[in-house]
Amino acid sequence: MSRFLDARLNSLKPYVPGEQPQERKYVKLNTNELPYPASPKVQQAVEQAQLASLNRYPDPECKVLREKIAASYGVERDNVIVSNGSDEVLMLAFTAYCGKDRKAVFPNISYGFYEVWCDLLGVPYEKKALKADFTIDEKDYLNCGGTVFIANPNAPTAIDMGREKIEQIIRSNPDNVVVIDEAYVDFGGESCVSLINKYDNLLVVQTFSKSRAMAGARLGMAFGCKELIGDLERVRFSFHPYNIDNLNMLTGIAAIESADYYKDACAKVMATRARLEKRLAELGFTFTKSATNFIFAKSKDIGGEMLYNKLKDRGVLVRHFTLPEICDYNRITVGTDEETDALIAAIENILEEVK
Numbered sequence: 585m586s587r588f589l590d591a592r593l594n595s596l597k598p599y600v601p602g603e604q605p606q607e608r609k610y611v612k613l614n615t616n617e618l619p620y621p622a623s624p625k626v627q628q629a630v631e632q633a634q635l636a637s638l639n640r641y642p643d644p645e646c647k648v649l650r651e652k653i654a655a656s657y658g659v660e661r662d663n664v665i666v667s668n669g670s671d672e673v674l675m676l677a678f679t680a681y682c683g684k685d686r687k688a689v690f691p692n693i694s695y696g697f698y699e700v701w702c703d704l705l706g707v708p709y710e711k712k713a714l715k716a717d718f719t720i721d722e723k724d725y726l727n728c729g730g731t732v733f734i735a736n737p738n739a740p741t742a743i744d745m746g747r748e749k750i751e752q753i754i755r756s757n758p759d760n761v762v763v764i765d766e767a768y769v770d771f772g773g774e775s776c777v778s779l780i781n782k783y784d785n786l787l788v789v790q791t792f793s794k795s796r797a798m799a800g801a802r803l804g805m806a807f808g809c810k811e812l813i814g815d816l817e818r819v820r821f822s823f824h825p826y827n828i829d830n831l832n833m834l835t836g837i838a839a840i841e842s843a844d845y846y847k848d849a850c851a852k853v854m855a856t857r858a859r860l861e862k863r864l865a866e867l868g869f870t871f872t873k874s875a876t877n878f879i880f881a882k883s884k885d886i887g888g889e890m891l892y893n894k895l896k897d898r899g900v901l902v903r904h905f906t907l908p909e910i911c912d913y914n915r916i917t918v919g920t921d922e923e924t925d926a927l928i929a930a931i932e933n934i935l936e937e938v939k
């Protein structure tokens with residue numbers, strides 16, 4: 585830190601992303617990417633992108649991409665905003681709907697970035713403890729007097745709380761916005777997008793990073809009534825009007841046009857997930873009911889951190905969190921069948937060693 589950094593940022597603890605080793609020698613099951621490539625159409629879009637257009641600014645309103653997304657989700661263009669990764673639109677929502685007089689409310693175990701944004705923006709927040717089985721207690725959020733942020737399915741717990749409970753939360757907080765972060769919804773969760781025109785206080789955030797194999801492109805989106813989307817655009821145009829570059833716009837459009845491809849890819853991930861769960865259970869692991877592309881698992885024979893380290897020694901990266909409530913667990917991304925076999929073999933080898 586230099587002596588020039590504003591004092592209010594001295595104690596900021598930045599978000600720590602999962603490891604992204606650049607040498608690529610690991611079986612990489614630590615950051616919940618899709619293990620399959622982007623669709624042929626997306627690859628084509630990248631290959632055919634006219635580099636010449638890089639001298640022009642992109643459309644700051646992203647009309648074509650928003651139109652495509654809207655049509656594919658059965659909403660209007662004005663119900664959609666696109667962002668540089670869903671992280672950006674989440675940050676816009678914290679900026680727009682929280683302030684020193686309006687706290688943010690979210691689970692104590694969830695996407696770690698929520699707390700970082702609050703600290704950065706000087707927003708007070710209240711964390712609600714999960715139940716012992718790691719589920720979210722909807723009662724904690726009824727009429728809770730702040731802007732609610734819930735990842736559903738939640739991460740790293742993988743559990744989906746269902747639309748009905750979320751609807752109770754939305755209804756009981758008519759004077760506050762409820763933000764549902766659906767980063768993993770395409771792997772078996774229940775989406776709330778269909779509710780955006782029923783409730784003027786619901787914002788639903790999704791991403792191209794997980795189920796659409798585009799983590800490297802940085803594209804996210806949010807759905808809400810026209811007024812909410814207008815608020816977020818107001819903030820975005822005060823901050824980053826050209827947030828989606830020309831190439832990203834083309835890949836986004838191609839991805840939306842590849843819905844069948846991604847549906848198949850997600851189905852494959854879910855089939856592999858079932859196979860991995862079965863084997864992990866046989867090997868003495870317990871885990872939550874996953875509606876995501878990862879498994880949140882704990883071994884009866886070895887601690888979470890030790891398993892993480894021993895897997896890393898064997899070339900397999902998973903995600904371990906040091907929070908005491910979840911330090912016995914690891915978050916394991918569901919990879920290809922081959923990657924899953926490598927993971928299982930490594931775990932078998934480790935368990936033999938420690939037993």
Ligand SMILES: *Cc1c(COP(=O)(O)O)cnc(C)c1O
Nearest residue numbers: 669670671695735767791793804
């Ligand atoms: C991955 C993730 C995000 C952010 O993804 P982007 O790559 O920024 O779109 C947001 N929320 C949750 C819960 C996530 O797991």
